[in-house]
Amino acid sequence: MSAPASHALRDNLTMLRRNLLHARRYPSLTLNLLLTPVILLLLFVYVFGNVMSAGLTGGHADRSEYVAYLVPGILMLTVAMTSLGTAVSVATDMTEGIMARFRTMAISRASVLIGHVVGSVIQTLMALVLVLGIGLAIGFRPDATPLEWLAAAGLMALVSLALTWLAVGIGLISPNAEGASNIGTPLVMLPFLSSAFVPVDAMPGWFRWFAEYQPFSPAIETLRGLLLGTEIGTTNAVLAVAWCAGMTLVGYFWSKARFSREPRR
Amino acid sequence: MTTKQTKQTTQTTQTTQTTQRNEPGLAIAATGLHKAYGDKKVLDGIDLHVPTGTVFSLLGPNGAGKTTAVNILSTLVPADAGQARIAGHDLVAEAQSVRAAIGVTGQFSAVDGLITGEENMLLMADLNHLSKQEGRRVTADLLERFDLVDAARKPASTYSGGMKRRLDIAMTLVGGPRIIFLDEPTTGLDPRSRHTMWQIIRELVSGGTTVFLTTQYLEEADQLADRIAVLDGGRIVAEGSAEELKRLVPGGHVRLRFSDPVAYERAATALRETTRDDDALTLQIPSDGSQRELRAVLDWLDAAGVEADELSVHTPDLDDVFFALTAGTAAPATTAATATKETAR
Ligand SMILES: Nc1ncnc2c1ncn2[C@@H]1O[C@H](COP(=O)(O)OP(=O)(O)OP(=O)(O)O)[C@@H](O)[C@H]1O
Numbered sequence A: 001m002s003a004p005a006s007h008a009l010r011d012n013l014t015m016l017r018r019n020l021l022h023a024r025r026y027p028s029l030t031l032n033l034l035l036t037p038v039i040l041l042l043l044f045v046y047v048f049g050n051v052m053s054a055g056l057t058g059g060h061a062d063r064s065e066y067v068a069y070l071v072p073g074i075l076m077l078t079v080a081m082t083s084l085g086t087a088v089s090v091a092t093d094m095t096e097g098i099m100a101r102f103r104t105m106a107i108s109r110a111s112v113l114i115g116h117v118v119g120s121v122i123q124t125l126m127a128l129v130l131v132l133g134i135g136l137a138i139g140f141r142p143d144a145t146p147l148e149w150l151a152a153a154g155l156m157a158l159v160s161l162a163l164t165w166l167a168v169g170i171g172l173i174s175p176n177a178e179g180a181s182n183i184g185t186p187l188v189m190l191p192f193l194s195s196a197f198v199p200v201d202a203m204p205g206w207f208r209w210f211a212e213y214q215p216f217s218p219a220i221e222t223l224r225g226l227l228l229g230t231e232i233g234t235t236n237a238v239l240a241v242a243w244c245a246g247m248t249l250v251g252y253f254w255s256k257a258r259f260s261r262e263p264r265r
Numbered sequence B: 001m002t003t004k005q006t007k008q009t010t011q012t013t014q015t016t017q018t019t020q021r022n023e024p025g026l027a028i029a030a031t032g033l034h035k036a037y038g039d040k041k042v043l044d045g046i047d048l049h050v051p052t053g054t055v056f057s058l059l060g061p062n063g064a065g066k067t068t069a070v071n072i073l074s075t076l077v078p079a080d081a082g083q084a085r086i087a088g089h090d091l092v093a094e095a096q097s098v099r100a101a102i103g104v105t106g107q108f109s110a111v112d113g114l115i116t117g118e119e120n121m122l123l124m125a126d127l128n129h130l131s132k133q134e135g136r137r138v139t140a141d142l143l144e145r146f147d148l149v150d151a152a153r154k155p156a157s158t159y160s161g162g163m164k165r166r167l168d169i170a171m172t173l174v175g176g177p178r179i180i181f182l183d184e185p186t187t188g189l190d191p192r193s194r195h196t197m198w199q200i201i202r203e204l205v206s207g208g209t210t211v212f213l214t215t216q217y218l219e220e221a222d223q224l225a226d227r228i229a230v231l232d233g234g235r236i237v238a239e240g241s242a243e244e245l246k247r248l249v250p251g252g253h254v255r256l257r258f259s260d261p262v263a264y265e266r267a268a269t270a271l272r273e274t275t276r277d278d279d280a281l282t283l284q285i286p287s288d289g290s291q292r293e294l295r296a297v298l299d300w301l302d303a304a305g306v307e308a309d310e311l312s313v314h315t316p317d318l319d320d321v322f323f324a325l326t327a328g329t330a331a332p333a334t335t336a337a338t339a340t341k342e343t344a345r
């Protein structure tokens, strides 16, 4: 029942173009979501910065050290926030009449979703460049080699891909944009319960286990290692990749199953 | 104005079927389609056979299941039971081949409101796998035909209802589908756009395209359709050409309106077979509207020495058929609906 491969590829590109066009015409959704990580970055550095770095370095306040600690976490938070945008735009798109038209056309069905996913990952990478730029402007000084930069970009793309597929599934089960934003909230909360802002060692014992092994902490620790040369630890690297692979697979099959159901309305 | 009518609400199940059952030559062949939503049986076993290159119109009151039938035949929703072949392909087993052969304009707007009309058209061209050049050519051509050139660069969400509708249909035609489903295509169009649309449908059909149409404008079915089916209570209650359907209902009459009660009484006694409406001072005389019958009525009036203030000829139209066949559910009482249809001569 699937179209020839060349058609499927073209359909994916067409749908990608459609989604990027939407994003370009109506950038407010992504920009609004970007505000959160940017504001938190500035808030934690300039308002709580001294306290946080004192906690980090055991006494003496050195703001630049906390900037170095925080930026990788904020980058992952950015990935999470922009994936929330995906959930919202998928939910909105599903209520659009044109979906019915797509369903009666001889196109690759998955292209509708793939267009969303690839478009979102591209948008996320652009958002990351922006946030990273702000980080550099306020004193973030990574010492990564080009290869480590590449690995860091790859890692963020992987996390973005995984969260985006989950977000597509969330968008598909949501009745509307608001619903998607509500259902997606736990996902965006996860970075706050990770090692993004404070090391897991500083957390109470009962909570540490969760914080250490949930998807974001391993990814953030790996990213820190790549950008700053801190100890990554095999466990973190493996966990990060495993989480990404797992979430991508779950999100992909979940979304596909939801999308091939009888349309609502 | 209360026009008392002697309309016989023939709850007809008469069908004037001459359906061809041989597979070749049929663009749409469906048998025993069932669909229920919860307890509600929407389609209760309907058969549809549409020869290639013809216009088939499905009529029925609101909620009769017309859109459901279109949705099923266009692979949008699965039927609970029944089979259908579209363009020779099985609806379920070869859904993608069916989709390649059809174009669908649903009842509800199916345009992308966030992008411009032109971008919508180019999107369709890409999804129909046309070359860039071909896509641009088809887009320009259709925007022109549907009078959307001026609005082509504006977001579709800013279009008026009628413009959206036209864009919707233009998008359906991009891939040059052989079979087109149009669910109330002219709802919301002004008379000029409607006639343009009819013209376009006629052109498509003369080029060999098959059109499956639902409409609330019975004149539209009358104008366009080779065959008409009336859907009511989940079943096809009548099917045939417009002429065949009109023969199912009695209806042709001459109507005389008086202002003078005395003249009215005199006419009522002079003429036979009349139906009286004492309140409105009108008489209805069954008639096929021919010159001969009209003259006979005039001669009677002259002989009786009475003069009617107004004489109008009413020929049965699809509205009469519709009301008669779907009376059970639609129950339009006897309103002015039919009276206003009369053609004053
Ligand atoms: N997705 C759905 N879920 C539940 N009920 C539905 C659904 N779609 C249609 N129905 C019901 O099926 C019946 C037929 O609906 P349908 O839209 O096919 O009618 P229609 O003939 O197209 O009416 P209209 O002239 O108003 O467009 C209605 O009673 C409707 O409420």
Ligand SMILES: [Mg+2]
Binding pocket: B066, B067, B068, B107, B183
């Ligand atoms: Mg309908």
